[in-house]
Amino acid sequence: xxxxxxxxxxxxxQGITIQFPGVLALDNVDFFLRSGEVHALMGENGAxxxxxxxxxxxxxxxxxxxxxxxxxxxxxxxxxxxxAAGISTVYQEVNLCANLSVGENVMLxxxxxxxxxxxxxxxxxxxxxxxxxxxxxxxxxxxxxxxPIAIQxxxxxxxxxxxxxxxxxxxxxxxxxxxxxxxxxxxVVRDVKSKGVAVLFVSHxxxxxxxxxxxxxxxxxxxxxxEYPAAELPREQLITKMIGRELENLEAIAGTAQxxxxxxxxPVISARGIAKRGFLEPADIDVYAGEVVGLAGLxxxxxxxxxxxLYGANRADAGVVEVDGAPAKITSPRHAIDHRIxxxxxxxxxxxIIADLTVAENIVxxxxxxxxxxxxxxxxxxxxxxxxxxxxxxxxxxxxxxxAGNLSGGNQQKVLLARWLATAPKLxxxxxxxxxxxxxxxxxxxxxxxxxxxxxLAVIFISSELEEVLRLAQRVIVLRDRHxxxxxDSSEIDLDGLxxxxxxxxxxxxx
Amino acid sequence: MKAIVNHxxxxxxxxxxxxxxxxxxxxxxxxxxxxxxxxxxxxLIDILRQSAPLMLVALGMTIVIATRGIDLSVGAIMAVSxxxxxxxxxxxxxxxxxxxxxxxxxxxVLVAMVLGLWNGFLVSVLGIQPIIAxxxxxxxxxxxxxxxxxxxxxxxxSAPLKYLASGYVxxxxxxxxxxxxxxxxxxxxxxxxxLGVLTESVGINPEASRLxxxxxxxxxxxxxxxxxxxAGAAGILAASDIRAADANAAGLWIELYxxxxxxxxxxxxxxxxxxxxxxxIGVLFVTTLESTVVxxxxxxxxxxxxxxxxxxxxxxxxxxxxxxxxxxxxxxFRKQPTDSKTEVEVAA
Numbered sequence: 001x002x003x004x005x006x007x008x009x010x011x012x013x014q015g016i017t018i019q020f021p022g023v024l025a026l027d028n029v030d031f032f033l034r035s036g037e038v039h040a041l042m043g044e045n046g047a048x049x050x051x052x053x054x055x056x057x058x059x060x061x062x063x064x065x066x067x068x069x070x071x072x073x074x075x076x077x078x079x080x081x082x083x084a085a086g087i088s089t090v091y092q093e094v095n096l097c098a099n100l101s102v103g104e105n106v107m108l109x110x111x112x113x114x115x116x117x118x119x120x121x122x123x124x125x126x127x128x129x130x131x132x133x134x135x136x137x138x139x140x141x142x143x144x145x146x147x148p149i150a151i152q153x154x155x156x157x158x159x160x161x162x163x164x165x166x167x168x169x170x171x172x173x174x175x176x177x178x179x180x181x182x183x184x185x186x187x188v189v190r191d192v193k194s195k196g197v198a199v200l201f202v203s204h205x206x207x208x209x210x211x212x213x214x215x216x217x218x219x220x221x222x223x224x225x226x227e228y229p230a231a232e233l234p235r236e237q238l239i240t241k242m243i244g245r246e247l248e249n250l251e252a253i254a255g256t257a258q259x260x261x262x263x264x265x266x267p268v269i270s271a272r273g274i275a276k277r278g279f280l281e282p283a284d285i286d287v288y289a290g291e292v293v294g295l296a297g298l299x300x301x302x303x304x305x306x307x308x309x310l311y312g313a314n315r316a317d318a319g320v321v322e323v324d325g326a327p328a329k330i331t332s333p334r335h336a337i338d339h340r341i342x343x344x345x346x347x348x349x350x351x352x353i354i355a356d357l358t359v360a361e362n363i364v365x366x367x368x369x370x371x372x373x374x375x376x377x378x379x380x381x382x383x384x385x386x387x388x389x390x391x392x393x394x395x396x397x398x399x400x401x402x403x404a405g406n407l408s409g410g411n412q413q414k415v416l417l418a419r420w421l422a423t424a425p426k427l428x429x430x431x432x433x434x435x436x437x438x439x440x441x442x443x444x445x446x447x448x449x450x451x452x453x454x455x456x457l458a459v460i461f462i463s464s465e466l467e468e469v470l471r472l473a474q475r476v477i478v479l480r481d482r483h484x485x486x487x488x489d490s491s492e493i494d495l496d497g498l499x500x501x502x503x504x505x506x507x508x509x510x511x
Numbered sequence: 512m513k514a515i516v517n518h519x520x521x522x523x524x525x526x527x528x529x530x531x532x533x534x535x536x537x538x539x540x541x542x543x544x545x546x547x548x549x550x551x552x553x554x555l556i557d558i559l560r561q562s563a564p565l566m567l568v569a570l571g572m573t574i575v576i577a578t579r580g581i582d583l584s585v586g587a588i589m590a591v592s593x594x595x596x597x598x599x600x601x602x603x604x605x606x607x608x609x610x611x612x613x614x615x616x617x618x619x620v621l622v623a624m625v626l627g628l629w630n631g632f633l634v635s636v637l638g639i640q641p642i643i644a645x646x647x648x649x650x651x652x653x654x655x656x657x658x659x660x661x662x663x664x665x666x667x668x669s670a671p672l673k674y675l676a677s678g679y680v681x682x683x684x685x686x687x688x689x690x691x692x693x694x695x696x697x698x699x700x701x702x703x704x705x706l707g708v709l710t711e712s713v714g715i716n717p718e719a720s721r722l723x724x725x726x727x728x729x730x731x732x733x734x735x736x737x738x739x740x741x742a743g744a745a746g747i748l749a750a751s752d753i754r755a756a757d758a759n760a761a762g763l764w765i766e767l768y769x770x771x772x773x774x775x776x777x778x779x780x781x782x783x784x785x786x787x788x789x790x791x792i793g794v795l796f797v798t799t800l801e802s803t804v805v806x807x808x809x810x811x812x813x814x815x816x817x818x819x820x821x822x823x824x825x826x827x828x829x830x831x832x833x834x835x836x837x838x839x840x841x842x843x844f845r846k847q848p849t850d851s852k853t854e855v856e857v858a859a
Contacts, residue, residue, distance in 0.1 A: 311722075313722060333721060333722050333723075333724055334724055334726065337724040343722060345719075345722060350716075350718065350719070351716075351718050351719050351722050352719055352722075353716075353719065354711075354712050354715045354716050354719055354720065354723075355715060355716065356711070356715045356783050356784060357708070357711065357712060357715060361708055361712075365708075365709075365712060365720075365723050365725070366723055366724065368705045368708070368709065369709070369720075369723050369724035369725040369726075370724060371705075372705075372726070373704050373705045373706040373709050373730070374704055374705075375704075375705070376703070376704050376705040377705065419723065
């Protein structure tokens with residue numbers, strides 16, 4: 001049910017303009033948020049969603065325009081001002097204190113006090129109450145970093161609840177949650193909404209947007225495209241409004257999964273019984289030249305663990321690995337690179353991009369690391385490589401001197417892809433390359449993967465979006481609870497079949 | 512103009528120029544440079560000469576800080592290196608022979624290198640936090656130096672040794688040429704090869720660098736070795752200056768002055784991007800500040816207060832928040848006569 005339009009908006013943002021050096025990030029954008037609605041803010045990366053949110057949360061000062069919260073004109077000089085106005089945010093990247101306990105994080109700044117300062121017992125009790133209201137039963141004294149990202153995300157949401165917000169902003173909260181956790185979160189969001197809180201929801205998962213949102217505002221290139229009731233905006237129209245063009249790219253790669261793979265030669269990589277205690281149960285994998293092998297399974301199923309062992313990012317303690325038919329011992333990323341294996345981590349910021357180096361330095365880093373520090377990549381050579389890959393992958397802005405940390409997620413992913421492709425690998429492992437990036441960049445990356453595999457590159461592709469896996473991969477390896485449960489031919493299975501397979505294997509081992 | 516103000520060395524350089532100007536106004540003879548026997552003398556020349564030990568130490572510190580580390584042991588390494596060199600010269604039959612001093616210098620620097628190797632091993636192989644790993648040697652190093660000198664202050668009379676700290680090449684002090692050469696060599700190694708950018712990469716994000724194939728262990732280890740070697744060389748210069756190895760006083764507190772110089776030069780303690788030119792300016796600032804205390808006739812007891820005040824001013828000058836605040840204040844002044852706004856922009 002869309003919220004009643006007659007209700008005066010709790011947040012009115014009118015004529016918001018924000019100028020960054022060389023970029024007009026927001027150009028005269030209007031945005032209204034009403035109490036008791038879930039409002040999805042949609043747009044490609046770089047469309048201005050994050051900038052708009054940061055204007056509303058006091059991170060950025062606006063250059064012109066007006067922000068009114070609950071009928072009162074506001075100027076936010078800092079995030080504290082916005083919080084005081086009742087605006088709470090849960091960001092895409094969990095920003096909590098990883099080295100504090102769960103309870104301390106939930107209650108930070110709102111600890112109940114006793115006669116002798118903070119009353120820690122009541123602090124933890126209250127944190128536990130807030131967490132159980134979200135259906136979470138975890139030890140509040142455990143250290144936050146000891147939990148998986150999904151749990152940390154839910155803790156962040158619990159923290160926002162503590163602040164008793166009138167406006168709750170969820171910026172990509174679901175990008176690292178599995179199905180059940182998303183359902184749990186949405187239950188909470190509906191609960192919060194029924195209490196009259198205005199929820200601003202940003203996600204790249206269209207299914208989820210249509211499941212939860214009452215209203216959708218679309219931005220493109222820093223400008224407002226329009227505001228629509230979700231029920232009156234079909235999905236195709238939404239995508240067209242977001243990217244301003246049709247998605248031809250995806251149609252072009254539709255045949256990739258059906259491509260015949262020549263499996264007569266030795267596989268590029270072949271592992272038997274690769275395992276590490278407490279990390280991954282023995283798994284097998286073969287990837288042939290020109291083949292895309294997808295890994296499917298829920299978060300924590302062992303997808304990432306398997307590729308980390310193959311790459312030597314973590315050391316396997318059992319199993320045999322062959323590269324091109326010859327036995328190989330890969331115990332560090334250097335060994336993997338020497339075998340021309342490339343690995344792009346799911347944690348783009350933490351394990352991928354070097355934020356304070358430029359785009360050019362990030363791209364050349366792969367080649368440079370291979371050569372060692374003494375043989376510096378010459379300027380002309382570096383410029384040529386950088387220009388080639390920026391153009392080939394469509395990195396935007398196409399400015400090699402920009403700090404990589406300032407790029408949007410999709411463009412950072414392209415820079416990482418460029419770093420590895422520049423080293424001319426035989427096998428590239430892409431762990432969640434499309435997570436948290438916009439529809440256009442997702443299509444670009446999938447099209448590139450299809451193109452490269454056709455040229456003979458072996459690819460291991462991991463994604464939580466099973467449609468992507470089925471679209472690209474000729475074979476799919478299914479994992480569950482750190483076990484390799486099966487290998488499927490994607491010509492023999494459709495999306496529902498794959499979901500069933502993952503679910504069935506779940507029941508199977510539960511029995 | 513804007514490009515100059517925004518350059519990251521603008522504020523450090525300005526601070527240095529202002530400091531020199533204050534000295535020149537207080538004591539015009541500060542700027543005086545005289546030529547005697549074909550050699551230049553004067554307060555500024557003294558500063559160039561006296562900067563040498565701190566310059567060497569701060570160079571090494573810059574590289575270590577770029578890897579997200581810190582080296583607290585440099586002062587102790589100086590003491591050990593000075594003790595080794597002077598003990599060799601003292602026990603030799605011919606302390607005035609160039610060969611004797613040469614061997615002493617080489618052995619002392621090798622010992623310093625081994626100490627750097629130890630620090631690097633603790634940090635890069637065992638994964639001990641740099642501040643703790645180097646604290647070990649900071650505390651133990653002076654004890655080692657005392658063992659070498661037998662608990663005495665070893666003094667020697669050796670012309671070649673004296674030459675290092677007090678001699679001249681052409682018209683300028685030897686020590687000046689030594690630090691210029693060190694700066695040139697370190698700059699060349701860092702910036703002419705890929706070591707600099709790989710060091711920055713490791714400092715900014717160690718895990719991402721490892722997964723990208725950067726040999727982070729070797730790079731971090733190497734930084735501590737370089738710091739050890741440079742501290743060893745600094746220790747010989749310091750000993751040469753007083754022709755004595757004083758295990759308790761040599762290089763005392765120099766680790767803190769080196770960290771200060773690196774930070775004043777614009778390199779962040781968070782690691783990553785580093786500036787060797789910035790460190791050079793930072794060291795010259797710290798050394799000039801030392802002689803300012805003398806030139807302004809500040810009583811020794813008040814020296815730390817004066818030093819601290821000067822440092823806080825420079826640190827504030829560089830703080831982005833202070834810049835922002837300055838712009839706000841500036842713009843409210845400019846806005847009063849509304850039609851003069853365009854003029855201001857032209858002038859800017």
